[in-house]
Amino acid sequence: METATTRAIEELREALGERLATGEAVREHHAGDESWHERQAPAAVVFAESAEDVAAAVAICAKHHVPMIPFGTGTGLEGGTVGRDGAVSIDVSRMDAIVSVNAEDMDCVVQPGVTRGQLNRYLRDTGLFFPVDPGADASLGGMAATRASGTNAVRYGTMRENVLSLKVVTPDGRLVTTGQRARKSAAGYDLTRLFVGSEGTLGIIVELTVRLHGRPEAISAARVCFDNVSGAVDAVILTIQSGIPIARMELIDAEQMRAINAYSKTDYPEQVTLFLEFHGSEASVREQAECVGEICDSLGGSGFQWTAFEEERSRMWEARHHAAYAAMAVRPGARAYATDVCVPISRLAECIRETRADVHAHTQIPTFLLGHVGDGNFHYVFLVDPEDPEELDQVHGLSGRMVERALAMGGTCTGEHGIGLGKQAYLQRELGPDAVDLMRTLKGALDPGNLMNPGKLLPD
Structure with missing residues (x-):
C-alpha cells in the first residue's frame, strides 16, 4: 500500500x-x-x-x-x-567544508558537518582556535542546534556566544540567512539566537559563521585532589569569585577517577579531583596556577601538580574526554543514563552535596559525578541494566529530584545536553506555562505541520 x-x-x-x-x-x-x-x-x-x-x-x-x-x-x-x-x-x-577563514576578523564560515576537532586541526597554523569543547568530536551544526558548551565555557562561553550567524533551511524549504559577520547588530529580531538551541525543531542549519579566538601564548594544566567533593567545589567557587581568568575547571569524583585509570591506563590518585587549565602569557599562567594552588591548599587540596608540557596536558585531557566511555566499561552491557543540571555558582556545593547524598541513599548501581563546575554545571552518569525496569525507575526518580533541586536553587534542568525527549517534563516547571506557550506559538508559525524533529523539545 x-x-x-x-x-x-x-x-x-x-x-x-x-x-x-x-x-x-x-x-x-x-x-x-x-x-x-x-x-x-x-x-x-x-x-x-x-x-x-x-x-x-x-x-x-x-x-x-x-x-x-x-x-x-x-x-x-x-x-x-x-x-x-x-x-x-x-x-x-558530508557537508564538511571549511568555507573561509577570516583571520584578521577572527571568524570563519563552515558547513554544519565540520567537527570541532577537524576545524581546530585546520586552524593549527593560523594562531587561532575554536574553543567550544563538549568532549565528543561533535559537528558544529549539532553543537549550535543544542547550544553546546563544555570544558572551556567558563572562559570562552558556549555556542550561544560563539555563533555570529547561520544559514538555515526552514520547514517549508526556504534558505534563510540570520545575520552577517559583524560582531554586533541591532537589525531586527535576533534570528541567530532563535535557531541556536532550537534542537532541529525550527529548521536545519546548513552553514555557520563562528567566532575564533587567539591561541594563548602559554597553556598550563594542573591536577589537585581532595578528600571530599565539598572542598573541591569550595575551591572552584573561591577561584571564580577571586577573578582568576581560568580556562577550564573540571570536577571528577573518586569513582570516575578509578574508571579513568582502568580505561586510559593512567595512574592518577583515585580521589575527588579537579582538572584545571590556565591560558595566557608564561608569567600569567604561572601566577594563575600559584594562586589557585594556594586556594586549593587552604581548602584541603593536596598533591597540586601543574605542568606546561603539551604531552602531559594532552594525556590528562584525553583521559577526561574519554570519561564517559571509561564509565561504561565498568559495567559491560549496561546503558549509560547521563543527565546534567546547572545552578548559580554560589549554590553549586549545596546542590552537589544533596544530590550525592540522595544517590548514595537510593541506588547501588555504578554512578559517576563529573562536571564543568567553573560555570555551575555538573553531570551524573548512571549505568543501568536495560533489562531491569526497577533500576531505570530508580534513576528516573534520582534524575527528577536532581532537576527539582537545581530549579529550586535558581538553576536549569539542562546546562548543555538540551531538552530532547528526556527533559520535556521540566521545561514548563523551569520557565512557566506562558513561556512554553510562546515557544509553541513560534514553533507553529515556522512549522505549522509539526514536521521538523517532531516530539523533541516541546511535546506533540
Whole structure:
C-alpha cells in the first residue's frame, strides 16, 4: 500500500539519487544518539552534500507531510535524533567544508558537518582556535542546534556566544540567512539566537559563521585532589569569585577517577579531583596556577601538580574526554543514563552535596559525578541494566529530584545536553506555562505541520 512516506521516498530518490539510502544498517545507525532513550529507525536517510540538497529534501518531505529528523554525528545525550515512524533522517555529515577563514576578523564560515576537532586541526597554523569543547568530536551544526558548551565555557562561553550567524533551511524549504559577520547588530529580531538551541525543531542549519579566538601564548594544566567533593567545589567557587581568568575547571569524583585509570591506563590518585587549565602569557599562567594552588591548599587540596608540557596536558585531557566511555566499561552491557543540571555558582556545593547524598541513599548501581563546575554545571552518569525496569525507575526518580533541586536553587534542568525527549517534563516547571506557550506559538508559525524533529523539545 502506497503511503505519504513511500511517495516522498520515491520523489527523493528521483531528486537525490544515491544520496538517499533505505538500507536497514544505515537506518539503524540513524535511529538515535548516545542516550538511554529507546531507538527508532527512520524510513530513509538523506545524505545531503549541499544546502540545495537539504532544501530539496525538506521541500519534498513538506509536500508529502513527512516528518524530518536532522542528524549530525549522533553524539547527543537527550534523544534529540531518535527517529519516528515514517520519518526521513537528513544527515549533514558530508557537508564538511571549511568555507573561509577570516583571520584578521577572527571568524570563519563552515558547513554544519565540520567537527570541532577537524576545524581546530585546520586552524593549527593560523594562531587561532575554536574553543567550544563538549568532549565528543561533535559537528558544529549539532553543537549550535543544542547550544553546546563544555570544558572551556567558563572562559570562552558556549555556542550561544560563539555563533555570529547561520544559514538555515526552514520547514517549508526556504534558505534563510540570520545575520552577517559583524560582531554586533541591532537589525531586527535576533534570528541567530532563535535557531541556536532550537534542537532541529525550527529548521536545519546548513552553514555557520563562528567566532575564533587567539591561541594563548602559554597553556598550563594542573591536577589537585581532595578528600571530599565539598572542598573541591569550595575551591572552584573561591577561584571564580577571586577573578582568576581560568580556562577550564573540571570536577571528577573518586569513582570516575578509578574508571579513568582502568580505561586510559593512567595512574592518577583515585580521589575527588579537579582538572584545571590556565591560558595566557608564561608569567600569567604561572601566577594563575600559584594562586589557585594556594586556594586549593587552604581548602584541603593536596598533591597540586601543574605542568606546561603539551604531552602531559594532552594525556590528562584525553583521559577526561574519554570519561564517559571509561564509565561504561565498568559495567559491560549496561546503558549509560547521563543527565546534567546547572545552578548559580554560589549554590553549586549545596546542590552537589544533596544530590550525592540522595544517590548514595537510593541506588547501588555504578554512578559517576563529573562536571564543568567553573560555570555551575555538573553531570551524573548512571549505568543501568536495560533489562531491569526497577533500576531505570530508580534513576528516573534520582534524575527528577536532581532537576527539582537545581530549579529550586535558581538553576536549569539542562546546562548543555538540551531538552530532547528526556527533559520535556521540566521545561514548563523551569520557565512557566506562558513561556512554553510562546515557544509553541513560534514553533507553529515556522512549522505549522509539526514536521521538523517532531516530539523533541516541546511535546506533540
